[in-house]
Each structure stands twice: as structure tokens, then as C-alpha cells.
Amino acid sequence: MPRFFKKVMKKSGLAPGTLLYTNEKRMEKAKITIIDYDEKDLQEKVVKTMEECLPFKASPTVTWINVDGLHEIDMIEKIGQLFDIHSLVLEDVLNTGQRPKCEDFGNYIFVVLKMLSYEEKKHEIRAEQVSIIIGPNFVISFQEIEGDVFDPIRERLRASKGRIRKMGPDYLAYALLDAIVDNYFTILEKLGEKIEYMEEVLVTNPAQEILHTIHHLKRETIFLRKSVWPLREVVNILERSESDLIKETTGIFLRDLYDHTIQVIDSVETFRDLVSGMLDIYLSSISNRMNNVMKVLTIIATIFIPLTFIAGIYGMNFKFMPELEWPWGYPLVWGVMLAIFISMVFYFRKKDWL
Amino acid sequence: MPRFFKKVMKKSGLAPGTLLYTNEKRMEKAKITIIDYDEKDLQEKVVKTMEECLPFKASPTVTWINVDGLHEIDMIEKIGQLFDIHSLVLEDVLNTGQRPKCEDFGNYIFVVLKMLSYEEKKHEIRAEQVSIIIGPNFVISFQEIEGDVFDPIRERLRASKGRIRKMGPDYLAYALLDAIVDNYFTILEKLGEKIEYMEEVLVTNPAQEILHTIHHLKRETIFLRKSVWPLREVVNILERSESDLIKETTGIFLRDLYDHTIQVIDSVETFRDLVSGMLDIYLSSISNRMNNVMKVLTIIATIFIPLTFIAGIYGMNFKFMPELEWPWGYPLVWGVMLAIFISMVFYFRKKDWL
Amino acid sequence: MPRFFKKVMKKSGLAPGTLLYTNEKRMEKAKITIIDYDEKDLQEKVVKTMEECLPFKASPTVTWINVDGLHEIDMIEKIGQLFDIHSLVLEDVLNTGQRPKCEDFGNYIFVVLKMLSYEEKKHEIRAEQVSIIIGPNFVISFQEIEGDVFDPIRERLRASKGRIRKMGPDYLAYALLDAIVDNYFTILEKLGEKIEYMEEVLVTNPAQEILHTIHHLKRETIFLRKSVWPLREVVNILERSESDLIKETTGIFLRDLYDHTIQVIDSVETFRDLVSGMLDIYLSSISNRMNNVMKVLTIIATIFIPLTFIAGIYGMNFKFMPELEWPWGYPLVWGVMLAIFISMVFYFRKKDWL
Amino acid sequence: MPRFFKKVMKKSGLAPGTLLYTNEKRMEKAKITIIDYDEKDLQEKVVKTMEECLPFKASPTVTWINVDGLHEIDMIEKIGQLFDIHSLVLEDVLNTGQRPKCEDFGNYIFVVLKMLSYEEKKHEIRAEQVSIIIGPNFVISFQEIEGDVFDPIRERLRASKGRIRKMGPDYLAYALLDAIVDNYFTILEKLGEKIEYMEEVLVTNPAQEILHTIHHLKRETIFLRKSVWPLREVVNILERSESDLIKETTGIFLRDLYDHTIQVIDSVETFRDLVSGMLDIYLSSISNRMNNVMKVLTIIATIFIPLTFIAGIYGMNFKFMPELEWPWGYPLVWGVMLAIFISMVFYFRKKDWL
Amino acid sequence: MPRFFKKVMKKSGLAPGTLLYTNEKRMEKAKITIIDYDEKDLQEKVVKTMEECLPFKASPTVTWINVDGLHEIDMIEKIGQLFDIHSLVLEDVLNTGQRPKCEDFGNYIFVVLKMLSYEEKKHEIRAEQVSIIIGPNFVISFQEIEGDVFDPIRERLRASKGRIRKMGPDYLAYALLDAIVDNYFTILEKLGEKIEYMEEVLVTNPAQEILHTIHHLKRETIFLRKSVWPLREVVNILERSESDLIKETTGIFLRDLYDHTIQVIDSVETFRDLVSGMLDIYLSSISNRMNNVMKVLTIIATIFIPLTFIAGIYGMNFKFMPELEWPWGYPLVWGVMLAIFISMVFYFRKKDWL
Secondary structure, three states: OOOOOOOOHHHOOOOOOOOOOOOOOOOOOOEEEEEEEOOOOEEEEEEOOHHHHHHHHHOOOEEEEEEEOOOOHHHHHHHHHHHOOOHHHHHHHHOOOOOOEEEEOOOOEEEEEEEEEEEOOOOEEEEEEEEEEEOOOEEEEEEOOOOOOOHHHHHHHHHOOOOHHHOOHHHHHHHHHHHHHHHHHHHHHHHHHHHHHHHHHHHHOOOOOHHHHHHHHHHHHHHHHHHHHHHHHHHHHHHHOOOOOOOHHHHHHHHHHHHHHHHHHHHHHHHHHHHHHHHHHHHHHHHHHHHHHHHHHHHHHHHHHHHHHHHHHOOOOOOOOHHHHOOOHHHHHHHHHHHHHHHHHHHHHHOOOO | OOOOOOOOHHHOOOOOOOOOOOOOOOOOOOEEEEEEEOOOOEEEEEEOOHHHHHHHHHOOOEEEEEEEOOOOHHHHHHHHHHHOOOHHHHHHHHOOOOOOEEEEOOOOEEEEEEEEEEEOOOOEEEEEEEEEEEOOOEEEEEEOOOOOOOHHHHHHHHHOOOOHHHOOHHHHHHHHHHHHHHHHHHHHHHHHHHHHHHHHHHHHOOOOOHHHHHHHHHHHHHHHHHHHHHHHHHHHHHHHOOOOOOOHHHHHHHHHHHHHHHHHHHHHHHHHHHHHHHHHHHHHHHHHHHHHHHHHHHHHHHHHHHHHHHHHHOOOOOOOOHHHHOOOHHHHHHHHHHHHHHHHHHHHHHOOOO | OOOOOOOOHHHOOOOOOOOOOOOOOOOOOOEEEEEEEOOOOEEEEEEOOHHHHHHHHHOOOEEEEEEEOOOOHHHHHHHHHHHOOOHHHHHHHHOOOOOOEEEEOOOOEEEEEEEEEEEOOOOEEEEEEEEEEEOOOEEEEEEOOOOOOOHHHHHHHHHOOOOHHHOOHHHHHHHHHHHHHHHHHHHHHHHHHHHHHHHHHHHHOOOOOHHHHHHHHHHHHHHHHHHHHHHHHHHHHHHHOOOOOOOHHHHHHHHHHHHHHHHHHHHHHHHHHHHHHHHHHHHHHHHHHHHHHHHHHHHHHHHHHHHHHHHHHOOOOOOOOHHHHOOOHHHHHHHHHHHHHHHHHHHHHHOOOO | OOOOOOOHHHHOOOOOOOOOOOOOOOOOOOEEEEEEEOOOOEEEEEEOOHHHHHHHHHOOOEEEEEEEOOOOHHHHHHHHHHHOOOHHHHHHHHOOOOOOEEEEOOOOEEEEEEEEEEEOOOOEEEEEEEEEEEOOOEEEEEEOOOOOOOHHHHHHHHHOOOOHHHOOHHHHHHHHHHHHHHHHHHHHHHHHHHHHHHHHHHHHOOOOOHHHHHHHHHHHHHHHHHHHHHHHHHHHHHHHOOOOOOOHHHHHHHHHHHHHHHHHHHHHHHHHHHHHHHHHHHHHHHHHHHHHHHHHHHHHHHHHHHHHHHHHHOOOOOOOOHHHHOOOHHHHHHHHHHHHHHHHHHHHHHOOOO | OOOOOOOOHHHOOOOOOOOOOOOOOOOOOOEEEEEEEOOOOEEEEEEOOHHHHHHHHHOOOEEEEEEEOOOOHHHHHHHHHHHOOOHHHHHHHHOOOOOOEEEEOOOOEEEEEEEEEEEOOOOEEEEEEEEEEEOOOEEEEEEOOOOOOOHHHHHHHHHOOOOHHHOOHHHHHHHHHHHHHHHHHHHHHHHHHHHHHHHHHHHHOOOOOHHHHHHHHHHHHHHHHHHHHHHHHHHHHHHHOOOOOOOHHHHHHHHHHHHHHHHHHHHHHHHHHHHHHHHHHHHHHHHHHHHHHHHHHHHHHHHHHHHHHHHHHOOOOOOOOHHHHOOOHHHHHHHHHHHHHHHHHHHHHHOOOO
């Protein structure tokens, strides 16, 4: 459950704009990495204090500041001062229970979204909050823990592959978003495989444990949906933004990104349909099995109860029971019993129970 | 149920604008508190009659009049006269079954919303109506009972913490709304914990009592939803308002508030999905248990009914039953019975019932 | 069912605008009441023929013509001629299966809505059609039968209470609509009490008859919903109307009315949720009870069938059954049976069936 | 099923605009009727070839050409040439699996809708396609088979009843549409009666056959819905059309027609709700009956199985069974059995099973 | 499942615009066919390298380049260079898990949609991606495998049938889209027949295997829906496009195409309703059958268990059992048993179980 409401609550009662990290401390020490580049040069640096970023702010080159770990509130506050970020934005950066959103503050654009990962041990999807601030010549990204999703982008920057070095901070931001959304497909694939596997199991051996797995899948789908749905609007706002910060050349890429988010949402909806279909099938197959159990009981009981009754009759100790004296009494009773047995079997066969 | 329709009905037949408090009297005496402040000074006062408020109305400072307890209709009427409030607004203030809403009356804005609290004894969410009137230099807030949700705001005002003393009545109103919405997260957390606990119970020990707890959770979710959904529009109207009463600098805070209400609604919807999922799981697990009960019965009956039949056969008292005379008759019968028993057990094992 | 489609069908094949009353005759004689008033004077009159209304039409005072009983088609036609009402409007007045609607015809506005009442005997909600025509200085209201919902308004007019005498026909029309919508809350309360009662019964004693009561509640909710939903748009159209017939000062009252209709709709939706939740609970509790029945059967059968088998064994009449000769045979068998019995009881206790 | 996809498929692979009648031939020979009228005169004629229509086209009078039977493709093509109709329109006229729609082609408006009829034998709703082309001084209507729904309009034309002779082709088209929509109410009534009847049966005697009747009703509702839903938009487009072909005076009638279609849709939705409610009730009552069956079995078995066990005990043949020798043994056993019997009966009574 | 997420995932981590074919290689060698035509001439050619297309690009005639097989990335890249196509478009062409979409790039319009086919062996719908690029004087279409859906268009081009040779590349594109959408109706018919067949089976013989067939139908419907829903918007965008590439004369055809897609979507929705109705019926009929099984068991057990008990009584070996000595004891017991039997049968008949 805590996944569903990451301690947004702690904030209750504080003044708006008060900075407070709302999750457990996940890293020893926050890590700030700076990549500063233009078409010709690229400079990479790990800094200790935010003040070291200041020279990059003035230069016309694109500066990407990546912050891993959000528990050092002083540092976040410093960033706010240096880059003139509104305190509500900083609050949202730290409050990791945010809903994905995109806000235009005039001199910068603020984007929050979720980085998903699949925790194999717990079979659970985990969501980390990633916040991105797009300024005129810088991009600041905040992550809760150090991740490797942005590594390919770093590689492309270093190798000057593709158009990334030739374009501005808006394209860089797009590349970061694209990396995150692309990563969703990995999660979808994991979930998709699980569902596919479950559907097969459902047909061949619908055991009882399946119920909890279906429930689990349902919860994961609800969770996924919650993280992914607002994305559609986020990217849409970004694409239709009339801000100067988003250049027209980047628009086409954002449209492509938008298509991908729609595709993700589409798949999540399909998952929902499939999982809820699975529950129906499971319920039906329980009923079917119950039916079969009942049939076995009914057949056996219906055949043998009357026979046992007959045996009971001739087990009575009345003095005057003429049948008992007949020499053919015993075989006769056997005959009657056999007749009943056979006619019962015929009856059940006719009813398609055998 | 009365929670769902707080006596809106009593009004039926009266002229529109007739003042009538529609809930039981909840406080001994209504309590009026005034906080009057600007950036430099702050004055706090508990008044007896509304006339004492009048001097504050004329002054350019921001005046916050908080009224706890709504049963003194004369007083409410007085406020209406002094601050030129429409009688329909006063009616809505008193009629505590209102739906959250926001209306712009030109010289003031009227906001109704629900303050939620969790009553531990009844395991129920309670909703109090809070009405806020935002004027050019005053804010009037009405509460049914004295609450402590606004205390942190009073503290901030007194301590002159944050920007609150520097800003106008619109920011004060925002702060009040923010305090109420922040408070929702506490309720969400309570409900979330309950749901989490229920889900665990559902897996480990799905007893019969669970059904009513699920039903109860469902009702609470419906109730929560009813209180929370209209909020979205309320805050949206406030944010997009073109009234002079809402300054542009407050807009950004209202947007933040809007994000929070969306988050609350999102969580309530997730609760709905989770609770309805729980019912499905519960129903399936009942079916499963029934299946297991049936299997035990079927196994025992199917094994022993035929055996008892055989025993019945040789309990018959026919004179001429050759088997009875055989020296090996008795062990033979045991042998046959054992054979039937073993083959039955194999059959059930093959069918995965054992 | 006829409630759901009040003989709209009879019309089929007639020219549009043909007048035809589509319900059974409900009153002996139609009754026309006229109240003519301005701020100073008020004149009240029961008339026989419509021609008597004519003088009031010319005067600048507000004239309220109330018609109870719709079966005298000539009279309705006459009204049409005198007040220049379109024949399609008259057709709608008579055709009592109309959906609530609001249409602006330039020189008058036509409003149709439903007056609801709760028939205690049949436990059913009844809907009467009320049509209101708002002209420049008159209001004509049509009711199927004489009702008492408008009585408080008459009282207010006579007593000159509130603002009603000072305002125009638009306010009068608003007052009529308000009276009708206020009346809905009485119905809601009735239904709400029933649902509340049913929920309690559901917990304490979910007997079989409940099923039909739930079904009945569901149908009433569907019916209520059908009557109430279109109201939202009706009042909205009226509020946003740019017609000269609706003065700006009435706008604020219509907005209040709009809030009330939203509240009614909200409650109906909540009812739907609650009733459908009740069905789920009922179904689950049937399953639960079945489970309990099965458990009793299974426990008894599973314990005694094997014991009976053992008794059957030693009831066989084989000549050579050494156990029968043992002096301790009988107590031994009792011992074995007791052992089986106790271990069974333990088994069921472990399985939580006892 | 073919009802649901009236052979739209045959078209696959042909060039757009290729004329092909997609239904079985339903009439011996197509029949073309012409009614040409203005306020003074009316001329009626059954023609063999389309060329006979030509003189009417030029005249300023309103010409209504009604074509019954669509299998003579040459004739349809001829109409297209004479009245300058787009080949895609002709294709749609012939392809009777069209969805109701309304298209403005500048010099004419093309309307497709469904004429419904209830086939008593199969208890099925049948849908015939009716296409209407509204030109500046003519209306062409196409029907698959000769129907009688338009007869009242012919009567009104001949008798010059109402305003129909005074108005243009747009009013004629409206009259045709109105006749068709009015006809829907007959179908609704049929279905409504069936549902009402079923609800009663459901309460009194929920036999097994009901299931298929409910399913059948559901299918009919789905079918009705499919035919009726698009109508809303069709009439709306027509009403809001800015084409010169629709005069303003007809607008008010189209609005009335629009209200009727909304009413039809409303009823279909109510049917859906009612039918799905019936299924729920049916399922619950099956469960209830099963419960009752189980109770009878459980009561009988639970009472007699232990008693039979006791009888079995004293049917054993052990040599040393002291009870057997007791003079009061037999009555004592009877006593014990009676005690068990009575306590069982009490137990079941307490559990409310008896 | 792979059908639902055709390996969109592989892309993850690559730079946007990197070309990569995301499906298995399905053809030996890509095949490029060129048809170049104007009203007078038509030239057809199979080319090896894309350079051969170049002369056609310059000519004013319409050029249709059809590419079957997407695994030769070099070739696709070449096309991009020659016709100045954006790398993101080429990426989408190759990434066959795209959602149907339509994008206007100024000098060309890019359309992606799904070609459906029914694989008889697996009873599955297959979807191939078809991409169409509409330029000022050319149309490029990409297919994953060689298909025959476009053959009728080729025929019409060669035979100069219809208007196709007289119109531009936009009409050609329309013709291609129309061919694909027409093809959907074949799939619908297949599915429709299956559903119809299943409904019949459901009534006559609802065996257990049906469950998986229903589930299968449901999945196919979900899949179909996913492929077809976005089409609506695609065609709508195309129709409302203000691009110079879509001439006004083609608009009317696109509107017709739009109607067809709505019809397809309508049918898919109807399928959904029908299939989900089938599941309800199936579940009900399982319950019904269970009920019948239970009845048989209950009747037999309820009749014979008490009789067996009586027999058991007189099988006891008490010394003093006066009944055993009676000469009429045995026939009397038979009489009692018969009486019980008959009264039981009456009881069950009264309960309608026999």
C-alpha cells in the first residue's frame, strides 16, 4: 500500500513551500553530476557543492545537472536560490508522492514523472520520482537513487552520436523523458509475460494459488495505471507548450514521445481487460470443478445408497421373512442389485455425467 | 445514511433564502475569533457580537473572522448585513448538506467544502462543512464545531512565518483550503492502512466477518468520493477566476492546491479499484473453500459408501449364502475392500483432490 | 413498467402538433386558478373558461395561471390561441411521457419537469408531469392532478413574504421549480431511509425476501435517475439563457437551484452505488450460508460414514470371523471408533470448520 | 447475427462507388410512387421508369418520389443521373448495412436511418434501411420493402390536413423522419411489455427457461441500441444544419424530433439497466434455490446418518455385547435415538433451517 | 501475447530515430514495385534498388511505390534520403508495434494502420503493419509481407476503371486505406459467425470447453478493438486535414471511409457486448446444472437414508425386540417404508423437483 501513497501525508500542517523529503533516505550521500556541452566541446564533472555549478549557468553552452539522492535539503534549497526556482517546485521535487505533471513557470518548465522498475524479489513494480527542470540553457534532473536509465544518453553525449549535441536543453529534456518512457516498455513486457504465462496456467491447471497471482497482477496493473495515465497530459502539455523554452524542431520528437505514451497507456488498458477476463475464467472454472466434484459424489451416492438399503432389508432379523428361506433368494437379490446398478449407469450416461 | 443526506430535506417548503440551521446543535455557544494583520502588526480578539467586527472592515489590513458553531442564526444574519452577503449564501452556510462549490458574487467569493475527520469508535469518516467568504480585505470562515486544523495557520500568522503576513486575503483563503486538503491525506492514510490490513487478512484468513468490513470500506470510499470529487472543480474555478479578489501571485499556489486535490481524487479512485478487487477475491475464496469442503465430503462418501454396501451384503440373513461358509470369506472381503479403497485413493490422487 | 413509458406510443401515426392527452383521466374536471399580483395588490380567482384570463394578459401585473387536469383538450387549445403558444408545445404539455426539458421560443420559455411523489401502498415513486410556460408578464403551469407542492408559494404570495411580490414572472417560475426540486429531497429521504434499513437487515438477517426488495430499490433508483438526470441540463439552460424573459437578478437564484439539482443527482448516484453494493453483499452472504450448510453436512457425514462402515463390517455373518469371538472385541471396536471420531474432530478444528 | 452485420462484407475489393445491393431480393419488382403537390394541387402517380419523374423535377412544386425495393440497380443509377446524386450516396442507399447518418452534399442532404419492426414469430426486432434525399424541391425516399409507416403522411397530403401542404420538402422529410421515430415507440412498448412480463415471472416462478429469454431480451436491447444511438447525431446535424435546404420554420419541428429521439435512447438505456438487473436477480434466485436443496439434504442426512450408525452398532455380531442382553436395551436405544432426533431438530430450528 | 506488444521493447536505450526492424524477418528479400500513371499512361516496374525510383519522383505523374518486407534497413534509409522523410517516420515504419496514427509533416502525410488477417490454424487474428506516405506526386506504402489486399487496386489502375487514374496521389492513398478497411469486414464476418455459432452451442449444449472458446473470443475482441479504435481518429484527421496534399474532391471519399470505420468500431463494440453476455449465460447455466445434480443427489439420499435407518433398526441383535417376533412385522415394515417413500415423492413433486 505505501507504494500507493508515498507519505504525502507527513506534510500535513506545514506551510506550503516548506522543504521536507518525504521518503526514507536511500543513498549515503547525494551525488551531483554536471555535463556541460555544445556542438564542439563536452565537459563532465562531479561536484561537491552547488556553487561549483554557477559558472556553467552563465555560459551559453547546455548544462545538464543531475542530482541523485534527495535527502540533503540544504543542497536542494541552494539549487533553488542559484537557479531561481520557486519553493513550491522544490517542495514537489522532495515530496516523492507527486502525480506526474508539467508546469510552465515562464523562465523554466517543471516536469515530474515516475521511473518504474521491476523488483524481482517481491514481484512488484517500484516507482521512483524523477523531476526535470528545463531552463533556457540548462536542464536539472533529480532522482531519488542513482539509476542507469540515463546512461545511454550520457554515452550519446560523449560520443556526439545523433543530433543530441547539436540541439538545445529542450532536446536533452526530451531525450531524458524518452529514456524513461522507453523503459516502461520493459516493465510492460515483464507484466505481459506474466499474464501470458498465467493464461496458459489457467487453461491447463487452474489451481487455487492462481487467485492470489491474479489479484497481484490486478494490483500491479492498477499501480501501473496510476503512474502512467497522467503522463499523457504531461507530454501533451509539453508538446503544445507555447513557451520559448521548447523549440519548434523539438516538437516533432515530443509528438513521437506522445505516441509512445499513448501506446503504453493502451497496453495498460489491454492488461486490465485481460486480467479481469482471467478472473472471470477462473471463477467459471472453479464452478466447473465444483460441478465435477458434485457429479462424482452424486453418482456414487445415487447408485450405492439404494443398494445398501436393499442389503439392509435382508439384514433385518424378523422371524418371518420368507425371502430369506428361498434357495434362490441370495442370487435374486444380487440380480436385482445389478439391474439397479446398470439402469443407474445408463441414466447417468444419458445425462452426460459419465 | 444520514451522513449521505444531512437533512437537506427540512428546508422543503420554505422560501429560498430563509435561514435555518439543518444539523443538530453541536456547540454550547458560537465562538467568533478575529485575527487582523498586515505585514507589521497582528491583532487577535475573541468577540461577543458581530458589531465589534465593524471597525476591522473599514481598515486596509487583512481581517480573518472565524465563526465556530452555526446554530445562532441571528448572528449569521448580522454578518450578512454587515458584510453585505446575499441571503442565499447565508442559507448555504447554515445548510450543512451542501456539495462543495465555489461561487463568485463580484464583491466576494463564496467557497463551501468539507472538513473530514475519522471517528475511531464508529470506524467512520465524518464530514463537517466549512464555508469561506473571501472579500477584498477580509476572509470569513464558518465551521460547525471548533476544530484544530486551522491552528498551524494561526501559528504562522502570529510568528509571521513564511509569506502569509505579506500577502492578501486570497492567500489566507488559500492557506485555509490547503490546510483542509492536506488534512484529507490523513484520512487517506487511515483508509489506506485499513485496506492494506484487509488485503493481508484476505490472503491469510478470509473469515466471514471480512465481508462486512469490505462492505464498510466500500461505503466509506463512496462517502469519501462524494465529498472529494466536487473539490476538483472548486479549486479549478478558483484558479481560473478572473476576479480581482484573487491576485495573480496566488495563482501558482492554487495550481499547487489543484494538484493536491487531483492526487486525493486519484487515491480515492485507486481505493475503489482495490476494494472492488477485494470483493472479487473474497467471493472467489468462498467458492474455493466450498470446493474444498465438497471434496472432503466426496472423498469420504465415495470411498466408504461402496464399502459399507459390501459389508451390508454379507450382513444379510439369507439361509443360502455360500460365501459366508467359506473359511477365507472374511479375509477375502477385507481384501476386496482394501483393493477398492486403494484404487479410490489413486483415482482421487490422479484427479488432484488429495 | 408503464411508469417507464407513459403511453408515448399512442401518438404514433398522428400529425405532429395533434393534441391528445396520453394518460388516463385523473380528475373529474380541470381546474383553472389565477393569481394576479404586483408589489401592491393581489387578486385570486378560480375561472371556468380561459376567456376570463384575457384581461389579465394585457395588464402589466404578473399573472400566474395554474391548470390542474389535462384531459380537457379544448381548453388547452384555447390557452394556445390566447397566449400564442406553438401547437408542438401544447402537444408536449398533454403528452405526459415527456423527458424534462427547457426550450426558448422567443416570446416565452417552455419548461417540462417531473413532480415526484411516493406512493406508500405500492412502495413506488410516482411521477406527474408539470409544464411551465414563462411569458413576459405571465406564468402558466400545468399539472396532471391537483397537488399541494405549490401551496407554500401561494401562501408567500398572499402574505407578501420574501421578495416574491417584488419580482417578475421569472422569479415566480423559479419559485415553482424550486418547490418541485425541494420536494425531491423528501423522496430522497424516503429512499435513503429504506436503503439504510435494508443495509441493517442485510447484516443481521439476510433472508430470501431481501432479494426482491433490493431489486425493487434498484428499479426505483433507475426510475428516479431517469426523472432527475435531464433536470441538470434544464436548469443549466435556464440559467445561461440569454432571453430577456429571465432577468439578471433571478440568475443567482437559478444558480442556487442548479446546485440543488446537482445535489439531487449526486444522491441518486450514491444510491445506485449503495444498492449495487447491497446486491454484492447479499450474493456473498448466500454463498457464505451455503458454505455453512455444506460444512455441517460434511462434518456429520465424514465422521459417521466410516464409523457406520466399521459397524457394518462386524455385522457381517461370516462363519469365521475371529474378532467376533474375542472377549474384548466389542470394547476394542468402540475404542477404534472413538479414536476415529476424536481425530476427525481435531482435523475439522484444525481446518477451522468447527 | 446476420442482423448485426447485414452483409456489408460482400463489397470488399470493389471500387468505391460501385453499386451493389447487399441484401436478398425482397420484392418482385421495385415500385416507384410520385406525389407532387403544392398548397393548391396534388398529383399522385405510380411510374414505371425514372424518366417519367423528369417533368416534376423542373416544376416548382414539391415532389416526393418513394422507391420500394432496391434490387433494380439500373433504376437507382438512373435516379443518380437524373437528380445528380453522388455515386457514393447511391452505394450507401443500396448497401443496407449502413449506420444511421446525415450528410450535407450542398445541393441535397442525404439521411440514412433504420425502420424497425417486430417479427412476432421469431420474437425479433427487424431493421429495414430507409434512405432519404432532400433536394431543393424534391424528396426521394428509398425503402427495402413496401411498408405502411408512410401511409398516414400520404393521407395527410391528400386531405391537406395540417400544415404539410403549405410547407416545403424539408417539412416533408421531417414528417417522414417523425413517422419512423414515432414507430420506434411501438417497438419500445413491445419490448417494455416483455420485460414487465419477465419481471413478474422472475418473482413468481424463476424457471430455467427464463435464462434464455433474458439473454434474448439482452440481445434485442443491444440490437435496438445499435440502431437507435446514431439517430441522436443524425437529427442533431439536421437541426443545426446551415444548409438552405432546411428552412428556419422547420427547425422547431426538428427540435421536437430531437427530443423524441432522446426519449427513445433514454428508454433503451433504461431497458439495458432493467435487463441486466433481471440477470442479477435470476442468478441470486438460482443460488437461493440451491441453498434450499442443500438444506433439505443436510437436514435429512445429518439426522439419520448418526441414527443409522447407532443401529449399525447393535447390528454387530460380537459374542460379548452386554447391551444386547439387557431387557431394556432396545427401548433404551430408541430413547437415545429420539433424543438425538429432537436435539437435531432444535439445532436446525435455531439455525433457521426449518 | 506477443501479438499485443510486438517487441516495441527492443528499442529501449537507443537514440530516437535509430532504425531497427522489430519483428522477425518474414520474407526472403524485400520487393519494391513501382506503378507510375497519369490519365493516359501507366508504367509498372519491379526495381532492385531505390535509385531506380528517382526519375519517377521528378515526373508530374502519380507514382506508387510499394515495399513488401521491412528487414532491409539500408533500403528504408535510402528511401528516407531520396524522398526526404524524417528519420522518426522511418523508425515508425520499421517498428511494427505502432498504434494506428496519422501525422502531417508538411511536405508529406504519414499514415500507419493495421492490416488484419484471420489465421485459421490458430483461430487468431493477425495484424500486419501497413505504413503509407502521401507526397505531392507519390505514394509510398510499406508492408511487412507480400499481401493481396491491394491487388484489386492494381487491377483498377491497369484497367483504368473508375476515377482512380484521373485523380491524384491522395485518392490513391484513400483507395489503399479503403481496401484495408473493407478487408476488416471479412474479419468481422468471421468473428461474427463464430459468435453466432457459439450462441447456438450455448443454448443446446453448454459443455465445459465452451469456457475457453468464450475466453478466446473475448481476447480476439480485445485485440481487434485495440487495432481498430485508433482508426477513427486517423481517418478523421485525414478528412479534416487542411494540407494541400488532400484535395477537396477526395474529402467526400474520406468521409465515406470514416463512416466505414465507425461501422467497424460499432460492430466490435457489439461483439464485446455479445461475448460478455455469453459469459453471463454460461455461468448461469453452470449454476443451473449444478442445481440439477444436487437435486438428484438430494432426492435419492433423502428418500433412502431414512429407509436404510429403519432397516438398520431391525437388523439390531437385541434379545428383546418384540417386533421381530410378530408374524406381520416384516410386511408392516415394508408398509411403513412404502408410505415414507410415497410421501417423499409427493413432497418433491410439490417442490417441483421431480
